[in-house]
Amino acid sequence: MKIGQLSEATGVSIRSLRYYEQQGLIASIRQANGYRTYSPLTVETVEAIKLYLNLGLTTEQIAGFLTCVIQNKEAFCAEVMPVYERKLAEIERQIVQLNQIRTNLVDRMTALTAEQNRTICEECGANDDPKRSQS
Amino acid sequence: MKIGQLSEATGVSIRSLRYYEQQGLIASIRQANGYRTYSPLTVETVEAIKLYLNLGLTTEQIAGFLTCVIQNKEAFCAEVMPVYERKLAEIERQIVQLNQIRTNLVDRMTALTAEQNRTICEECGANDDPKRSQS
DNA sequence: ATAAAGGCTGACATCAGTGTCAGGGTCAAG
DNA sequence: CTTGACCCTGACACTGATGTCAGCCTTTAT
Numbered sequence: 001m002k003i004g005q006l007s008e009a010t011g012v013s014i015r016s017l018r019y020y021e022q023q024g025l026i027a028s029i030r031q032a033n034g035y036r037t038y039s040p041l042t043v044e045t046v047e048a049i050k051l052y053l054n055l056g057l058t059t060e061q062i063a064g065f066l067t068c069v070i071q072n073k074e075a076f077c078a079e080v081m082p083v084y085e086r087k088l089a090e091i092e093r094q095i096v097q098l099n100q101i102r103t104n105l106v107d108r109m110t111a112l113t114a115e116q117n118r119t120i121c122e123e124c125g126a127n128d129d130p131k132r133s134q135s
Numbered sequence: 136m137k138i139g140q141l142s143e144a145t146g147v148s149i150r151s152l153r154y155y156e157q158q159g160l161i162a163s164i165r166q167a168n169g170y171r172t173y174s175p176l177t178v179e180t181v182e183a184i185k186l187y188l189n190l191g192l193t194t195e196q197i198a199g200f201l202t203c204v205i206q207n208k209e210a211f212c213a214e215v216m217p218v219y220e221r222k223l224a225e226i227e228r229q230i231v232q233l234n235q236i237r238t239n240l241v242d243r244m245t246a247l248t249a250e251q252n253r254t255i256c257e258e259c260g261a262n263d264d265p266k267r268s269q270s
Numbered sequence: 271a272t273a274a275a276g277g278c279t280g281a282c283a284t285c286a287g288t289g290t291c292a293g294g295g296t297c298a299a300g
Numbered sequence: 301c302t303t304g305a306c307c308c309t310g311a312c313a314c315t316g317a318t319g320t321c322a323g324c325c326t327t328t329a330t
Contacts, residue, residue, distance in 0.1 A: 004306065014307090015288060033296055035307055055243070056236050058286070074243075075250035084244050091237050095230060101191050102226050108190070108209075109219050115210035139276065149277090150318060168326055170277055193316070271330100278325070284318085295308070300301100 001038040003028075010046040017046070023059040025049055025066055045070055056087060136173040138163075145181040152181070158194040160184055160201055180205055191222060 007014045020026045021036075026045055028036035048069065052062045061083050068077035142149045155161045156171070161180055163171035183204065187197045196218050203212035 002307080013288070015290085018308095019287070033307080034309095035296085053287085054236075055240055060286095073250065075247050075254060081244065081247060084240055084247070088237065088240050088244070091233055091240065095233050095237065098226055098230050098233065101189075102223065102230065105190055105219055105223050105226065109216065109223070112210050112216060112219070115208065119210060137277080148318070150320085153278095154317070168277080169279095170326080188317085195316095273330080274328085276325105276327080279323090281321090283320085285315095287314105289313085291312085292310090293308100296306080298303100298305090300303080 001040055001042070003036050003038070006038050006042060006046065009043050010050070012046055012050065020046070020049060020059065024063050025059060055084075056091065057083065061087075136175055136177070138171050138173070141173050141177060141181065144178050145185070147181055147185065155181070155184060155194065159198045160194060191226065192218065196222075 003014050003017055007017055021028060026042055028038050031037055065077045065079040074080055138149050138152055142152055156163055161177055163173050166172055184197060200212045200214040209215055
């Protein structure tokens with residue numbers, strides 16, 4: 001299986017596959033002409049890599065347990081859980097921070113809108129609209 | 136006011152002040168020796184920049200309305216609200232995505248723990264512990 | 271005069287995965 | 301033999317604010 005086929009089979013770009021290899025995530029053997037050849041099993045490995053990348057793990061973290069996970073069940077690999085735990089803590093920190101920014105942003109937008117309405121009221125202060133007080 | 140004093144007064148590094156100037160956020164006049172000189176009012180400008188950066192805005196976005204905001208009230212500057220709106224949408228997208236990752240992560244951790252417990256049970260399957268069924 | 275403190279520019283590094291391009295082999299079909 | 305599809309390596313770009321360093325100039329105090 002050549003790199004183009006692996007790319008086709010996994011939906012991962014050739015560029016990324018070469019990068020994964022460079023990071024020690026996947027292995028290839030070279031043909032005489034220098035072309036990479038992959039075992040069909042590599043497809044599963046790449047799928048696993050996609051999964052872990054989607055969890056926000058780095059290639060370095062993935063490299064730390066991928067071999068074990070591929071050979072055994074994930075639960076057998078003691079390295080996995082600590083990585084998950086650290087990632088979860090990081091994600092939660094980020095969520096808190098984003099929520100804080102979100103709150104600040106909403107507050108400012110509210111204040112801004114209020115201030116604009118006040119300015120408009122000043123401009124149309126001449127014509128007193130009785131309908132305003134009915135609602 | 137020289138750059139070291141402005142840095143001292145605002146808590147912003149000299150490096151960052153020079154960067155802000157390069158991005159068109161603050162202005163300085165040069166003395167004959169090439170040293171930057173700042174108006175005392177620049178302190179307020181830098182404080183505003185800090186505030187907007189803390190909202191997650193980029194220097195480019197800030198540059199789009201900072202002059203107006205400094206000269207008038209924020210509510211007077213039509214450029215501000217659209218930037219806030221876009222930023223809010225972006226933040227909320229990020230929060231959703233992080234929550235999705237968080238959920239996936241928690242799910243995997245739960246499954247992992249369950250699987251590990253199952254494995255432990257198999258290992259100690261020989262000694263049948265009657266206390267297990269009491270709880 | 272000299273040393274210390276502060277200012278100046280320019281440039282590289284950071285995080286990390288991916289796109290993209292240049293320049294060059296390889297192979298199969300016409 | 302040529303064309304097109306596929307592969308190779310190496311390298312730069314990107315996102316964006318900041319740290320840091322080198323190399324040099326200015327001012328002030330000793």
